[in-house]
Amino acid sequence: xxxxxxxxxxxxxxxxxxxxxxxxxxxxxxxxxxxxxxxxxxxxxxxxxxxxxxxxxxxxxxxxxxxxxxxxxxxxxxxxxxxxxxxxxxxxxxxxxxxxxxxxxxxxxxxxxxxxxxxxxxxxxxxxxxxxxxxxxxxxxxxxxxxxxxxxxxxxxxxxxxxxxxxxxxxxxxxxxxxxxxxxxxxxxxxxxxxxxxxxxxxxxxxxxxxxxxxxxxxxxxxxxxxxxxxxxxxxxxxxxxxxxxxxxxxxxxxxxxxxxxxxxxxxxxxxxxxxxxxxxxxxxxxxxxxxxxxxxxxxxxxxxxxxxxxxxxxxxxxxxxxxxxxxxxxxxxxxxxxx
Amino acid sequence: xxxxxxxxxxxxxxxxxxxxxxxxxxxxxxxxxxxxxxxxxxxxxxxxxxxxxxxxxxxxxxxxxxxxxxxxxxxxxxxxxxxxxxxxxxxxxxxxxxxxxxxxxxxxxxxxxxxxxxxxxxxxxxxxxxxxxxxxxxxxxxxxxxxxxxxxxxxxxxxxxxxxxxxxxxxxxxxxxxxxxxxxxxxxxxxxxxxxxxxxxxxxxxxxxxxxxxxxxxxxxxxxxxxxxxxxxxxxxxxxxxxxxxxxxxxxxxxxxxxxxxxxxxxxxxxxxxxxxxxxxxxxxxxxxxxxxxxxxxxxxxxxxxxxxxxxxxxxxxxxxxxxxxxxxxxxxxxxxxxx
Numbered sequence: 001x002x003x004x005x006x007x008x009x010x011x012x013x014x015x016x017x018x019x020x021x022x023x024x025x026x027x028x029x030x031x032x033x034x035x036x037x038x039x040x041x042x043x044x045x046x047x048x049x050x051x052x053x054x055x056x057x058x059x060x061x062x063x064x065x066x067x068x069x070x071x072x073x074x075x076x077x078x079x080x081x082x083x084x085x086x087x088x089x090x091x092x093x094x095x096x097x098x099x100x101x102x103x104x105x106x107x108x109x110x111x112x113x114x115x116x117x118x119x120x121x122x123x124x125x126x127x128x129x130x131x132x133x134x135x136x137x138x139x140x141x142x143x144x145x146x147x148x149x150x151x152x153x154x155x156x157x158x159x160x161x162x163x164x165x166x167x168x169x170x171x172x173x174x175x176x177x178x179x180x181x182x183x184x185x186x187x188x189x190x191x192x193x194x195x196x197x198x199x200x201x202x203x204x205x206x207x208x209x210x211x212x213x214x215x216x217x218x219x220x221x222x223x224x225x226x227x228x229x230x231x232x233x234x235x236x237x238x239x240x241x242x243x244x245x246x247x248x249x250x251x252x253x254x255x256x257x258x259x260x261x262x263x264x265x266x267x268x269x270x271x272x273x274x275x276x277x278x279x280x281x282x283x284x285x286x287x288x289x290x291x292x293x294x295x296x297x298x299x300x301x302x303x304x305x306x307x308x309x310x311x312x313x314x315x316x317x318x319x320x321x322x323x324x325x326x327x328x329x330x331x332x333x334x335x336x337x338x339x340x
Numbered sequence: 341x342x343x344x345x346x347x348x349x350x351x352x353x354x355x356x357x358x359x360x361x362x363x364x365x366x367x368x369x370x371x372x373x374x375x376x377x378x379x380x381x382x383x384x385x386x387x388x389x390x391x392x393x394x395x396x397x398x399x400x401x402x403x404x405x406x407x408x409x410x411x412x413x414x415x416x417x418x419x420x421x422x423x424x425x426x427x428x429x430x431x432x433x434x435x436x437x438x439x440x441x442x443x444x445x446x447x448x449x450x451x452x453x454x455x456x457x458x459x460x461x462x463x464x465x466x467x468x469x470x471x472x473x474x475x476x477x478x479x480x481x482x483x484x485x486x487x488x489x490x491x492x493x494x495x496x497x498x499x500x501x502x503x504x505x506x507x508x509x510x511x512x513x514x515x516x517x518x519x520x521x522x523x524x525x526x527x528x529x530x531x532x533x534x535x536x537x538x539x540x541x542x543x544x545x546x547x548x549x550x551x552x553x554x555x556x557x558x559x560x561x562x563x564x565x566x567x568x569x570x571x572x573x574x575x576x577x578x579x580x581x582x583x584x585x586x587x588x589x590x591x592x593x594x595x596x597x598x599x600x601x602x603x604x605x606x607x608x609x610x611x612x613x614x615x616x617x618x619x620x621x622x623x624x625x626x627x628x629x630x631x632x633x634x635x636x637x638x639x640x641x642x643x644x645x646x647x648x649x650x651x652x653x654x655x656x657x658x659x660x661x662x663x664x665x666x667x668x669x670x671x672x673x674x675x676x677x678x679x680x
Contacts, residue, residue, distance in 0.1 A: 043383075043445040076416060079438020083463050085445050094434055097441075098419020105383040105425050123422050 001027040003332075004197035006138075006232075008034045008210025009052030010066060011248060011256055011318075012203035016133070017056060018324025019201070022332065025130040030193030032232070034205070035113070035137045036145035036178060036213035039159055042086045044100040045107055048161065049210065050117060051099055053135055058124035066256075069095040089166045112140040114189045136193055138214040138232065141184035145213055148174045160209060169258040173265050176209060178216055186217040186232045194235045199335040201328075202245035202288075204255060204316065207275045208262035215287070236287040242338040244290035244331050245279060247272035250316055251296055273300035276309055283308035290334040292316065292327070310338055341367040343672075344537035346478075346572075348374045348550025349392030350407060351588060351596055351658075352543035356473070357396060358664025359541070362672065365470035370533030372572070374545070375453070375477045376485035376518060376553035379499055382426045384440040385447055388501065389550065390457060391439055393475055398464035406596075409435040429506045452480040454529045476533055478554040478572065481524035485553055488514045500549060509598040513605045516549060518556055526557040526572045534575045539675040541668075542585035542628075544595060544656065547615045548602035551585075555627070576627040582678040584630035584671050585619060587612035590656055591636055613640035616649055623648035630674040632656065632667070650678055 001023060005016055016031050023029065037048045048067075055061035055069055062070045072093035080086045092100070099120060106116040117135050121128050128134070145160035149171035156171075163171055194200060205211050215233040236243050248254050249272045260270035268274040272293035280286015290310040293300060297313065304311035312334055318324040341363060345356055356371050363369065371393060378387045388407075395401035395409055402410045412433035420426045432440070439460060446456040457475050461468050468474070485500035489511035496511075503511055534540060545551050555573040576583050588594050589612045600610035608614040612633035620626015630650040633640060637653065644651035652674055658664040 042441050043448045044441065073415060075413060075434040076438045076441065079435055080442055083438065083442035083460060085442040094415040095419055097437070098416045098423065101382050101384065101416065101437075101441075102420055102423035102425040108383045120423060123424070 002030070002193075002196055002198050003027065003201060004030045004032060004193045004199070005201045005203055006032045006205075006211055006214050007049075007053065007203035008205030009037075009049035010056070012049070012205040012210065013053045013056035013061070014318040014324050015201075015203040015205075015246065015328060016053065017321060018318060018326070019328035019331075020057070020131060020133060021321055021325040022328040023131045027131040029131055029133040030136055030189075030197065031133065032136050032138055032187075032190040032193060032214055034210045034214050035139055036143065036209060037160055037164075038142065038144060039161055041090065041092070041100075042080060044092075044097070044104045046092075046100050047103065047113075047137070050135060050137060051096065054099075054117075054121055054124070057121075057133060057135075058127045060124075068093050072096065087162070087166070090161065113137045114140050114187050134189070134193070136189040137187050138190055139184050139187045139217050141180060143178050143180045143184045143213075143217065145209055146177045146179050147171075148177070150174065164258070169261040173261055175265060176213075176262070178213060181216065181218065184217065185219060186235070190214075190217075190232065191235060194232065194239065197239075197241055199241055199332065200236060200239055200243045201331055201335075202243070202279070204246040204248040204318075206248060206254070206257055206259045206262055207278050208259065208266060212262075212278075233287065237282065237285070239287075242289045242335040243282065243287055244292070244335045244338070245276065245288055246327065246331055247275055247291065247293040247297070247316060249275055250294040255316065255318075271300070272297045273304060276304055276311070277307070281308035289338045290331075292331055292334060310334065342370070342533075342536055342538045343367065343541060344370045344372065344533045344539070345541045345543055346372045346545075346551055346554050347389075347393065347543035348545030349377075349389035350396070352389070352545040352550065353393045353396030353401070354658040354664050355541075355543040355545075355586065355668060356393065357661060358658060358666070359668035359672075360397070360471060360473060361661055361665040362668040363471045367471040369471055369473040370476055370529075370537065371473065372476050372478055372527075372530040372533060372554055374550045374554050375479055376483060376549060377500055377504075378482065379484060379501055381430065381432070381440075382420060384432075384437070384444045386432075386440050387443065387453075387477070390475060390477060391436065394439075394457075394461055394464070397473060397475075398467045400464075408433050412436065427502070427506070430501065453477045454480050454527050474529070474533070476529040477527050478530055479524050479527045479557050481520060483518050483520045483524045483553075483557065485549055486517045486519050487511075488517065490514065504598070509601040513601055515605060516553075516602070518553060521556065521558065524557065525559060526575070530554075530557075530572065531575060534572065534579065537579075537581055539581055539672065540576060540579055540583045541671050541675070542583070542619070544586040544588040544658075546588060546594070546597055546599045546602055547618050548599065548606060552602075552618075573627065577622065577625070582629045582675040583622065583627055584632070584675045584678070585616065585628055586667065586671055587615055587631065587633040587637070587656060589615055590634040595656065595658075611640070612637045613644060616644055616651070617647070621648035629678045630671075632671055632674060650674065
């Protein structure tokens, strides 16, 4: 079984840990990870979602705090603050900085981000081997999500992480822009993983700024004698295998994060049904075959079925590896039912 | 009194601390610091001598270990080693990394190294204010000392820091090259400080790879309507004020470091007299007016006087701020005697 997952950071990582537990040692998991939150900070390339995913799969994440490395300290950050460098509201832990420095050094040697990511993951050994789990940046290029937002009566543009971490999504977002997307394309590994998968899963990550930014990566144009390579959204629409998503929303609230403010920008409510509607049914030009929502939201099932999405209610809260594994199994079972 | 000092790292810093204690709050000290040891390491710009000088003047250096910051830790370094990045034999402490990251971020914003250095020093406040002490990189350009050295029967080229730290100068040096020097020139602040000084002092630093690299920085060529600006060695030869050096060697051994291996490359013995000879008497086209050597080396005084260098014996060992201040006073007194 080759499973491809499109995912953001922390919530996506819990789901992938569950999937890893649900699959056997011979299976393969390719995780296409959102890179829209990536940024240059004090001269270093920071990739929040790739790092959250890597630390969680390596078992080295701070589960209590919800982000970063376990046993983290902030000696370097305190120095940077003394020198007046960096964003005071964005914490760079010492262990985390090791990752950023290593990544930046490799990028500066000319290595593409996908290869850098392979090398960083290689450090963690066994954790990525059985089943073989590969993290694939959605793109090797720098495509960053910027937010046009209103704050104190002023409309400004800011990096997504500034909007997310500094304003806690309180600055009213008007739109999200993928800066650099015109010159970029989906990462080669990401496209291959989607083309070779037996099942494609959308993790319960933010549908707009995590999964949405991955889906927004365009294809690479035709070259003489070669067909064009589809973008990631296009690849999902055309996939010969089932595409099953997991709702990141229970009732009227996201399980974590600030999906409400993101969905609002696109004109959607914050609900499991609206998130599915944002992805769209494959029958209607969208990309979903199946959708898992919480048991509390079972009332939405008939409408989704009517719209051509095979929807099922399941326990969505990933409290530990058992509940995460159960959720991944539910997603795989729904995919199997769609295939048969 | 405006004093200009040309200096390397640790030994130079002790001397400048002594000079600071010897001068009054209205005096000014400009320290032209060697940048030949600077390097890019894991994507970060590391300036060993500037940092040694800054930490020592700020009172934050590790005096016991002899280099780096007091109370240092190495959490980030351990991460880099796990990722297989960097030089395992070159320690980057966490606090020290804060400096490297801040510097690199500023350089990447387009700030010249001299301005970066001012900003880094500004953090330490009072420590640099009375007397006002300014650190001036010998050049704003990247001019790095590389060593052609024989190791295990192979002749290779390596960065000076690799030769110094990894091989502990055991790889037999054949020559030193200032890479990038053709496209570079002495830093603007450094040239101004030398032009405006009332006295120019050569700290007891390595005469070849610390002071020597600073002296080797060429001037900037003539532009139409403007005279050429002399290089640093030239500026000293032409200075209207006394130039007094302090021997880094007592007897046949450097007070610290590996000056012997460096002087050998240039065909000089390791002695106080040979170091003075390497700089040369101003009367003979060199740059020294005066020279302080250790009382143990007083036998060399007549020969130096005969060569046109006003030499005096003095206690050279800087064990604490009292002995450092005394040495700086001796240098200033010799300069005053030369002027009168």
